[in-house]
Amino acid sequence: MLLPVALVMGTLIGYPLVRGVILSFTDADRFTIGNAFVPASYQYVGVRNYSDILRNSEFRRVAGFTAVWTFANVFFHFTIGLALALALNRPMRFRGAYRLLLMVPWAVPTFISAFAWRFIFNNPYGFLDQLLGKLGRAEAPAFLGDPTWAQLSVIMTNVWIGVPFTMLALLGGLQAIDGDLLDAAAVDGASALRRFWDVTLPGLRPVAATVILLGLIWTFNAFNIIFLITAGGPGNATQILTTFAYRAAFTDFLYGQAAAYGVILLSMLLVFGTLYRRTVARMGEETWA
C-alpha cells in the first residue's frame, strides 16, 4: 500500500531534492550544466559555494533584511488582524459585509495587488504622490527610490495583503471561546482589559500559535510582492533570501550557487517546521496538524 506513495514522493520530491543537494557542491553554471546537445562538465568543488555565500557581505545584508521583513510582517499581520477580529466579534449591523470587504486584499491575486501598489507608489505619477501634493507637501518620499522607503513600501504592501487571513483565523478562534467563561469573569468583577488578558488571549493561544508559525513560513518564503514591486532594488535593499536565490539561478545562471542557497533556505525552514510541529503537538490540536 505504501509503495505507490513512496514512488510518487520519491519522484516528485526526493529526486529534485537529492539533485539539488548534489548540485550545491558543484560549480555548475549555464555553460557547464549540460543539455541535450552538450554533455555536463561541471565539477565538484566541495563546500566552496557555502563558504562563498556565508562570507559574502551582501548575503548577510540580505539575511538581515529577510529577518526584518519576516518579523515586521508577522507582527503587523497579527496585531492588526487581532484588532480587526475583536472589532468584528461583536454583534453589529452589516457584519457579513465588513468581513467580506476585509477579505478583498487576500482574495485578489498577488500579482495584481503588486502591480496596483507599484502604481500607487509611482513617483511622481502615482496616487500617493498626487495625494501628498494635493495636501500641500512639496515632495513625497521616494517610495521605491530610497532604500529605506522601498523596504517600508514592500512591507506595507505585504501587511495589507496578509492581514485578512490572520483576521479570519483569529475570528474563528474568538468565536470558539466559551461565552460563559467571559460572563463568569464579568460577574466576578474582572475589567474588560482583565477579561481580554486572562480569558480571551489564553483561549486564542492554539489558533494564534499556528497562525504565527504559518505566517513566519509564508512570509519568509514570499517572493511575488518583492519581485514584482522592486525586483529587490534599489541596489539589493529589498532583496530577501528567496528573491536573492532566484537571482543567482535565473539572472546569473549560477546553478551550483543557487542550489546552495536552496539548501540553506531549506534548513532554515526545517527549523521553523520543527518548531511548528512541536507547538501543534503541545497544543494537542490534532486537527491543525
Next chain:
Amino acid sequence: MKVTPRRAVLASLAAIALAAALVGAAAARQSTSQATTITFWQTMNTQETETLKDLVSRFESSHPEIKVEMTYVDFGNHVQKFTTAAQAGQGPDVMRADTAPDVAGWAAQGLLTDLTPLVSARAKKDFVQAAISGAQYRGKLWAVPQTVDALALFYNKRMLAAKGLKAPPATLSQLVQYCQKFGAAQGIALQANGYWIQPWIWGYGGGLVSVAKKEIYVASKLSIAGIAAYNRLFHNKCATSNRDFSNEYGNMMTAFKNGKVAMIVNGPWSTADVLSGPAFKRSTNFQVATIPRGPGGQGSPIGGASFVISRNSKQAKEAATFINWLTAPAQQAIFADKNNLLPSRVSAYALPVVKKNRIIVQFLAQMKKATDRSAGPQGGQIYTDFTPAVQRLLSGKLSAAAAARSIASSWESKLFPGYKVVK
C-alpha cells in the same frame, strides 16, 4: 416521385459532382493541416508588434506551407525564459534575441542552430558591421540580424528654442549647462541603469571589459570620472531626480511625451511611442542628436535585435525561411517606415522609404559614434550587478569610486575570473 432514367442520370451526376467537391475540399483542408507550424517567441514593444503581426500574416499568405505561432515574451525576462526552456529541450523554434548580449552566450551553451548554411551568401555580405559582429561567434553565424541600434539624445526642439538654444548640446559639459536652464526637474530624464551610464563612461575615456586582453576597465580612473559625471547630473539641478527605480523607464517616457522634460536618452525602438505623445503632435518637434562628446571620447552602446533558431527545433529549415524573409530588405523597410527601426542590411538603406526617414538618418550619425560592447558569452550578465550599483550610487549610498569597484569585483568573481582589474 417517379424516377425517370433521365432524372436518375442527372441525380447521379450531381452526386458525383458533390462527392468530387467534398473530396477536393477535404484535400484542400489536408494540405493546410500539413503546413508546418513554427513557434516564435517575440519581444517587440506594442508599436513594433502591430507591424510584426501584419508582416507575419503576409508571410503566411505567401507561404501557405508554413504557419507561425507567435507568443509575446517580455523583453525584461526573455533571456531567463529562453535559456531555461531551451536548456530543458523546450521553447520555441524561433526566438528574437537582443543580439550583442544574448547570441554569444546562447551559442556557447550549445542552444542554437548554426545558421551559416541557412543564410544566403548575398545576405551575409549585406549585413552592416554593427549587426553582424554580435551575431557571429567562433566564426559561425548564429543569428539573423533584424535591426541595429544605439542610445542617442532625444530633444524637444520647442522647449530648447524657448530657452534660446538653437542646436543640441555638443559636449557633455554643454549638456549640463543646457539642462540647468530648465531647473530641477525639466532638463533631462535619465535611468539608474548600467546600460544608460555607458555613454558617460566612454565619453570620459573609460571602458567596461576586454575579453581579448582579459582586462576589466570599469573601475579605471577614467571610468570612475564618467560614472561620477553621470551621478553629478542628478545632484546639480540637471537631471530629473530619479526617485522611482521600479517605474523609471515608463516615467521617463511619460515626462518626455508630455513635454515635462526637454531631453532624454533612448534608442530607435522608442521613437514610435515618443511620437504618439501630445508634445510631438508636430513630429518635427522631436529631434534625435548624437550623445554629446565627453573629454575622453564619444560613445553609445551598439545593439540591435536578431532572430535565432533553437537547436531543439525540428523544423529549422522552415524557421530559416521565415526569418530570412522577415529580415529581407523589403520587410526591414516596413519596420523602418512604421517604427523608425534601423535596418541591418546595407541594401535596405538604399530604399527610398528608409532614405527619407529623417529619424533613421539622425540615428545613423549616432551609429558612426557607437561603441562595440561585446564581451563574449558572459556579456549578457554584465548588467546584473552593474545596475544595482548604479542605483546605490544615485541614491547616495555609494561614491562613484566605490560603485565602480563593487562592479569590477563582482565581474571578476562571477563573470571574468582571472581578468586584471585596471586601476
